[in-house]
Amino acid sequence: MELSPQIEDYLKNIYQLQTRYGRVPTTALAERLAITAASVTGMVRKLAGLGLVDHEPYHGVRLTASGESLALQIVRAHRLWELYLVQALEVPWDQAHVEAEQLEHALSQGLADRLAEVLGHPTADPHGHPIPSRNGDVARRGGVPLDHLPAGEAGVVVQIRDDTPELLRYLGKLGIYPGEHVAVLDVAPFEGPLRVQIGDRTEVLGRRVAGHVMVHSEATLHERQRV
Amino acid sequence: MELSPQIEDYLKNIYQLQTRYGRVPTTALAERLAITAASVTGMVRKLAGLGLVDHEPYHGVRLTASGESLALQIVRAHRLWELYLVQALEVPWDQAHVEAEQLEHALSQGLADRLAEVLGHPTADPHGHPIPSRNGDVARRGGVPLDHLPAGEAGVVVQIRDDTPELLRYLGKLGIYPGEHVAVLDVAPFEGPLRVQIGDRTEVLGRRVAGHVMVHSEATLHERQRV
């Protein structure tokens, strides 16, 4: 099935919204794609006709099995490109996303497999997001926002939202990457900034910034017990 | 100026036809793009409106200065991708063209420069076609079809048409690449096949095949004097 770049973007974004929120409302999709809700309704009806989504009028969409499997191929293409750009072409990690946004629509199956091969069949992109396998398996990488960690708790960065280049550049300067250890030393009162230990340095992070950094808390089990 | 992939393809193909034949007739373009002449007329009028081509109704088009400079960027993107795919990703040289046909529309200026850089600012793609520089300089590489060489004459392969994968695969097996030395041992009568020396081997090439291989004859000067 040969899909237009537009349809590919719809599928990819429905996928990303539904894994977080279940059924995807028209307006959520519209906002994400920066088009009007009316346009989304039209396209979504078409996608339903193609059997790629299940559209319950007035109650949002969700991908069908075949829609999801196509969506995963786009996500795979996007993240393979991001990693390839960063690793092989030394593109700064904050620029990878925009470039991949175009390249994802120009990657054949064969070339995707080739990229995966030279990258050693990676499972995560430069921002820590999981790369689906060729047959559509995705690792759930989870994590909680860094600003949800109480003072005194430590963790490992697992993923970082990649849609704000300036923020990524800033985090890069601070040495905050997926895989790095961080510890929250203390949190200023009234939703204030966090003092964070990164390697041997101490940095102060604003709430906004910390919210973009997802970590695996080393105390996750204790947390769960308390709840 | 942000151009649609379609417009990019028009510009690229006008460029390639006009360097060989001057003003490009509507039908020539139509055949090359595999669309109808009526469609070409419409698009060409639009391109003229954008100041990218000069359209003399009933007498074909040619690129304006700005149209040509844009066309050269697409050609550059295409050929950089081809070379990169073959050299860095070890894609077979007969598959590079189709992949590049898509990727050429998804290459930012910055990434093009990066590709050029890691490739060492190359001047030719895997098939021997010149890669325009960032500011649009192109080397003329010329050459004559191998089947135009008289028996006894030798030459160096300069370029090979890249639009027929099977033919490229065949030539690859014979060891015929840009840069290789070939010598025409003899030519069978009545437009017959050529016996050709390649390295230490002798091969028999049909006319069709030989016509796709452009060579720099080592006797070009003598040829010119005779004419």
Next chain:
DNA sequence: GCTATAATTTCGATATGCCTAAATTCTATA
């Protein structure tokens, strides 16, 4: 020069994707 044929353009349609404005449906709160 005239005319048949080929090349090219014009005309009327179609498909895709998008928009604005108006109508409909849903839902939360009173």
Next chain:
DNA sequence: TATAGAATTTAGGCATATCGAAATTATAGC
């Protein structure tokens, strides 16, 4: 449970890029 406001869809349009069929223009051979 009625209803105001929000979410969503419907209706009518527009731009792009394509097509087939008909009309026009160019040109080569007489």
